[in-house]
Amino acid sequence: MYIIAITGGIACGKSVVSREIRKFGAEIISADAIAHELSEPGQPIYDAYVEHFGREILDPYGRLDRRAIGRIVFNDLEQRKWINQTTHPMLLNRVREKLVEFQERGLPIAVLDVPLLFEAGWDYLADEIWVVWLSKKKQLSRLMYRNRLSLLEATARINAQMNVYKKRARADVVISNNRTRPQLKALIQRIMRRKFPHLTRHPTLKDELAHLARVRAQRKWTRELERRLGESDEAEGSPLEMIFDER
Numbered sequence: 385m386y387i388i389a390i391t392g393g394i395a396c397g398k399s400v401v402s403r404e405i406r407k408f409g410a411e412i413i414s415a416d417a418i419a420h421e422l423s424e425p426g427q428p429i430y431d432a433y434v435e436h437f438g439r440e441i442l443d444p445y446g447r448l449d450r451r452a453i454g455r456i457v458f459n460d461l462e463q464r465k466w467i468n469q470t471t472h473p474m475l476l477n478r479v480r481e482k483l484v485e486f487q488e489r490g491l492p493i494a495v496l497d498v499p500l501l502f503e504a505g506w507d508y509l510a511d512e513i514w515v516v517w518l519s520k521k522k523q524l525s526r527l528m529y530r531n532r533l534s535l536l537e538a539t540a541r542i543n544a545q546m547n548v549y550k551k552r553a554r555a556d557v558v559i560s561n562n563r564t565r566p567q568l569k570a571l572i573q574r575i576m577r578r579k580f581p582h583l584t585r586h587p588t589l590k591d592e593l594a595h596l597a598r599v600r601a602q603r604k605w606t607r608e609l610e611r612r613l614g615e616s617d618e619a620e621g622s623p624l625e626m627i628f629d630e631r
Contacts, residue, residue, distance in 0.1 A: 385487050386580075387494050389510035393548045394541055395527035396518040397561040397568060402497045404572040405410050408583045410493035413482045415500070418475050423448050428474050436466065458540040479509070479608075502554060503546055519562050525609040533620035534600060553598035572582045 388405065390398045402412045422429040425446060433448060437456070443449040457464050479496065486494045501507055517614060518526070520542075527538040552558050557575065561568055576583065 385483075385494055386493055386512070387496060387510045388481070389496040389498060389507065389513045390516065391498055391513065391551060392516035392544060392559075393523055393551075394499060395523055395530055395547070396516045397559075398497055398499065400565060400568055401514065401516050401559060402495050403552070404569050405495050405576060408444055408493065408576050408580065410492070410495050411486050411491055412495045412497055413479055413486075415475055415479070417525040418478045419471065422471075422478070428476050429471055431432070432470050434595075436470075451463055454537075458537070458544045464544065468500070468504070472500075473543065476504075476506065479506075483509070493580070502551060507554070510581065512556045514557040515548070515551045516559045520591070520608050521613050522562060524613060528609065532569045535577055547564060548621055571592075591627065 388410070390405075391401050393400050398412075402414070406412055419429065421427065423433070424430060433453070437453075437508070441449055441452050441456075457467055483494060496506070496510060498504070498506055501510075501513070505515055521543060523537050524535065527533060527541065528535065533539075533541070559568075559571065559575075562563060607624070
């Protein structure tokens with residue numbers, strides 16, 4: 385089984401890339417999805433958070449208040465270190481279980497969708513690492529829209545992660561997502577056909593139908609926000625990136 389790790393900056397389109405690879409017969413292991421699962425009441429992350437922070441981080445329904453936790457994580461370095469040291473071993477155990485399961489099922493490809501792949505030191509798990517990146521202006525606008533954050537909050541979340549250019553330097557494949565969703569999907573299809581010509585893509589409209597309404601609503605909003613944020617110069621792509629940057 386070949387393991388591809390997908391990482392990159394927050395709100396840069398990693399999930400879209402993962403879902404497109406899935407159409408070639410791969411299965412996805414999402415670190416974020418596992419974290420959500422383990423954060424449910426009675427699960428390990430939930431119990432650890434309540435013990436450490438107290439019940440102040442719970443919403444009126446007794447679940448973890450992710451917005452309250454986010455304010456802690458992205459504004460307090462020591463608390464962020466505690467959270468990472470506490471949760472990463474729990475997540476890694478579940479990831480390993482999934483990989484063993486996929487191996488036993490004889491899957492050709494597994495995709496690890498891990499935002500903090502390098503920060504957590506999990507890059508050794510993958511045969512190949514793909515980094516998805518986006519211009520700072522577009523990244524801010526998408527994150528602000530998706531998470532309903534202020535500019536200050538979105539900037540804090542981006543700055544809390546490893547610089548995307550450092551991630552790009554450690555990648556086997558660099559994916560520029562400064563493009564539309566259809567263009568990104570077409571790019572991933574070309575890459576997969578080049579690298580894995582023996583695999584067959586199974587087309588589906590599921591992703592497009594699920595996101596169509598949100599994309600339409602977002603388009604006008606993000607364009608206006610990007611205009612307000614102003615223009616910014618972006619660094620030239622690496623030679624490898626240019627190989628996979630066709631339109």
